[in-house]
Amino acid sequence: MTRNLLSILPVLALCLWLCTAASSRLVKRSDDLDPLEAVVSQLSQTVAGLQAEIAALKSSKADNAVLLALQTQVRSLQTITAEHKVAFLARVDVDVAANAPIPFHAVDFNVGNAYDPLSGIFTAPHSGVYLLSTQIFPQFAGDVLVDLYKNGGIIIRMRVFDSTSPTSESTSITDHANAGDKYWVQVNVGGHIYAGAHSFFSVTIVFPDS
Incomplete structure (x- = not known):
C-alpha cells in the first residue's frame, strides 16, 4: 500500500503545480478565481494527508519488525528454560x-x-x-x-x-x-x-x- 501511495504523490503534486500556475496567469474576476483556489486548497490537503498516512505506515512496519524480533527472543528463551530446568x-x-x-x-x-x-x-x-x-x-x-x-x-x-x-x-x-x-x-x-x-x-x- 505504501508503494501505491508513493506513486500517486507525484501526480497530485503536478496537478497542484498546474493549478497554482494557472491561477497566477489567469486574469479574471474574483468570482472566477474562487473555484480554482478551492481546488488548489483541496489538493494541498490531500497531499498532506497522504504524506501523513505514508509516515504512519512506515512507523507501523518498523513497530511490527521490533515486535517480531521480541517474539522470536521470547520463544527462544522459553525453549531454553523448558529444556534446561535443574x-x-x-x-x-x-x-x-x-x-x-x-x-x-x-x-x-x-x-x-x-x-x-x-x-x-x-x-x-x-x-x-x-x-x-x-x-x-x-x-x-x-x-x-x-x-x-x-x-x-x-x-x-x-x-x-x-x-x-x-x-x-x-x-x-x-x-x-x-x-x-x-x-x-x-x-x-x-x-x-x-x-x-x-x-x-x-x-x-x-x-x-x-
Whole structure:
C-alpha cells in the first residue's frame, strides 16, 4: 500500500503545480478565481494527508519488525528454560559420619533428577553456570571441616571452630560445570552432623551455555 501511495504523490503534486500556475496567469474576476483556489486548497490537503498516512505506515512496519524480533527472543528463551530446568534441595535425615560424601536423603524437590540421594552426588546434566549452597550443623562442639567437592577436588572449604556449643556453617558459590561434572559435600574432620533442617545441600542452574 505504501508503494501505491508513493506513486500517486507525484501526480497530485503536478496537478497542484498546474493549478497554482494557472491561477497566477489567469486574469479574471474574483468570482472566477474562487473555484480554482478551492481546488488548489483541496489538493494541498490531500497531499498532506497522504504524506501523513505514508509516515504512519512506515512507523507501523518498523513497530511490527521490533515486535517480531521480541517474539522470536521470547520463544527462544522459553525453549531454553523448558529444556534446561535443574534444581534440587535435600536434607540429612540421619546422622552421618565423616570422611565420605554426605547422602542428603530427604529430598524436598529434584527438578531434572540430577541429584542422587543414595550417593549424595549431583551430576550436572548440562554445561552452564550453577549455584551451589550447603549448610552443616555439627552435632558436637569442636573443629569440623566440611568440603564441597567437584570431580574429586575441593572447590570450597568450610570450618566450624571449636566452641562451647555447636555452631552451623553455610556457604554458597557459583561455578561453571561441564555436562557430567559431579559435586558433593563431605565432612573430612570432626564428628557427626545434625539431621533434619539443620544440614542441607542445594544446586540450581543459573543459566546453560548457549
